Amino acid sequence: MKILSMSAVLDSLSRFYASSIGKKILVALTGAALVLFVLGHMIGNLLVFAGPEAINEYGHMLQTALHGGGVWIARLGLLAAVAIHIIATIQLTRQNRAARNDAYGQHKAQVSSKASHTMIWSGLTLLAFIVYHLLHFTVRAGNGFNGAAYKTELHGETVHNVYKMVIDGFSWAPASLFYIIAMVLLYSHLSHGVSSLFQTLGLTTHRTAPVFKALGHAYATLILVGNCSIPVAIWLFGYGR
Amino acid sequence: MSLLNLHLKVWRQNRGQPGHFQDIEAKDIPDHASFLEMMDIVNERLIQAGQEPVAFDHDCREGICGMCSMQINGIPHGPEKATTTCQLHMRKFRTGDTIWIEPFRATAFPVIKDLMVDRGAFDRIQQAGGFVTVRTGAAPDANAILIGKEVADAAMDAAACIGCGACVAACKNASAMLFVSAKAGQLNSLPQGQPEKDRRTLAMVRQMDKEGFGNCTNQYECEASCPKEISVRWITKLNRDYAAAAMKEAFVGRQESSDGGE
Numbered sequence: 035m036k037i038l039s040m041s042a043v044l045d046s047l048s049r050f051y052a053s054s055i056g057k058k059i060l061v062a063l064t065g066a067a068l069v070l071f072v073l074g075h076m077i078g079n080l081l082v083f084a085g086p087e088a089i090n091e092y093g094h095m096l097q098t099a100l101h102g103g104g105v106w107i108a109r110l111g112l113l114a115a116v117a118i119h120i121i122a123t124i125q126l127t128r129q130n131r132a133a134r135n136d137a138y139g140q141h142k143a144q145v146s147s148k149a150s151h152t153m154i155w156s157g158l159t160l161l162a163f164i165v166y167h168l169l170h171f172t173v174r175a176g177n178g179f180n181g182a183a184y185k186t187e188l189h190g191e192t193v194h195n196v197y198k199m200v201i202d203g204f205s206w207a208p209a210s211l212f213y214i215i216a217m218v219l220l221y222s223h224l225s226h227g228v229s230s231l232f233q234t235l236g237l238t239t240h241r242t243a244p245v246f247k248a249l250g251h252a253y254a255t256l257i258l259v260g261n262c263s264i265p266v267a268i269w270l271f272g273y274g275r
Numbered sequence: 276m277s278l279l280n281l282h283l284k285v286w287r288q289n290r291g292q293p294g295h296f297q298d299i300e301a302k303d304i305p306d307h308a309s310f311l312e313m314m315d316i317v318n319e320r321l322i323q324a325g326q327e328p329v330a331f332d333h334d335c336r337e338g339i340c341g342m343c344s345m346q347i348n349g350i351p352h353g354p355e356k357a358t359t360t361c362q363l364h365m366r367k368f369r370t371g372d373t374i375w376i377e378p379f380r381a382t383a384f385p386v387i388k389d390l391m392v393d394r395g396a397f398d399r400i401q402q403a404g405g406f407v408t409v410r411t412g413a414a415p416d417a418n419a420i421l422i423g424k425e426v427a428d429a430a431m432d433a434a435a436c437i438g439c440g441a442c443v444a445a446c447k448n449a450s451a452m453l454f455v456s457a458k459a460g461q462l463n464s465l466p467q468g469q470p471e472k473d474r475r476t477l478a479m480v481r482q483m484d485k486e487g488f489g490n491c492t493n494q495y496e497c498e499a500s501c502p503k504e505i506s507v508r509w510i511t512k513l514n515r516d517y518a519a520a521a522m523k524e525a526f527v528g529r530q531e532s533s534d535g536g537e
């Protein structure tokens with residue numbers, strides 16, 4: 035009996051996932067988690083402007099939270115969110131293409147934005163960026179950022195010198211450029227995605243629709259300006275170099 | 276009255292065969308003709324010339340039946356806001372204009388001939404849940420169930436949907452969410468629709484998916500093209516109602532097997 039009702043629950047949940055709205059709700063929920071993550075990530079990174087102590091201490095705190103388990107919990111959570119977000123959107127996009135086999139000779143968009151038409155492309159480019167970004171600053175592959183030159187003393191402990199890594203990382207023009215391009219695409223993705231998730235989650239009303247739309251653009255701009263300020267300051271204005 | 280000379284690019288296709296655009300010169304079209312009257316004139320001339328007339332759907336010709344369709348210059352029902360093709364007038368065009376005339380394109384709306392498409396998918400969605408079950412016998416007293424004015428007005432707005440399919444035609448994903456949300460939302464808003472609300476919502480969405488319509492990406496081209504100005508807030512409600520119904524189905528189950536039942 036228990037097994038029966040268990041499988042009934044699982045059946046219904048898989049039907050939910052199989053449905054158009056079910057998948058969209060998962061995309062919206064994982065999108066919401068990622069939207070909040072980029073804000074936290076940006077605020078943390080801006081500590082680079084507070085000097086070496088501040089950002090190194092922050093980095094050390096992230097690495098050692100919950101005896102080093104915290105960072106892995108966050109990583110696995112984010113990985114799951116990214117995976118669901120991408121798998122579901124690719125499935126949805128394929129269905130959308132199949133829903134119109136014969137193309138129009140003329141098809142005019144009247145109200146929708148460029149950003150909303152390019153979500154899959156801005157998203158997939160961001161995926162490529164995330165892979166590069168993780169190799170660059172997290173795994174630190176193909177660069178010396180794991181070496182002894184990037185260790186420093188903090189309150190009597192040897193910690194990773196995040197500050198020096200960020201300054202050196204962005205002193206290389208191609209890296210800075212790629213980061214800035216990726217952030218412009220993130221801006222585009224968020225400018226449609228943020229207000230869109232409220233609609234998919236069934237939260238938008240006549241009154242709040244324009245508010246969510248403005249909020250989405252403001253949020254996207256905030257993330258763009260905040261994140262780009264770091265490579266721009268280091269690469270173009272020589273901050274910390 | 277002035278006369279218009281127009282270049283038409285009209286889609287010609289027989290069911291199951293590939294189609295093509297045919298160039299037709301429509302000369303001396305009175306500007307007070309409706310778009311469908313223009314098509315009638317064109318067809319008369321085609322018939323006189325011994326050619327096949329262009330097949331297109333129409334019925335009431337007063338904007339209430341939802342039969343007329345056509346993608347006109349890339350927009351369902353043409354460029355006028357809140358207007359069906361039958362209510363569109365030729366004075367909205369200039370002499371010398373090129374007009375592209377195509378069927379509503381969606382895998383779920385197969386072409387029958389030329390500009391006529393089979394919108395039976397909408398009927399099947401309605402049959403899946405777009406109704407309230409009533410007992411037979413004497414008609415119940417009118418106004419026996421009290422309904423707030425705001426609720427009645429909102430339900431009436433949703434009920435204005437004429438099932439034309441322009442929302443599907445306008446959507447880059449050929450999604451039917453605006454139609455389904457209007458039909459489900461109308462009944463889900465009213466007290467008479469409450470007993471079957473969850474069942475209705477699940478059944479209509481599942482039928483919609485089965486018919487092969489695409490998924491909504493919240494771009495609202497449907498609302499911009501809808502001749503009845505159905506609001507995308509109905510889609511918000513459908514998303515909400517569907518999430519609630521699906522979760523209830525998964526974790527509570529049917530009424531008869533519920534723990535608190537008889």
Ligand code: SF4
Nearest residue numbers: 436437439440442501
């Ligand atoms: S929602 Fe509007 S566009 Fe869609 S079928 Fe109804 S009336 Fe036509």
Ligand code: FES
Nearest residue numbers: 336340341343361
């Ligand atoms: S013919 Fe009836 S709505 Fe156009």
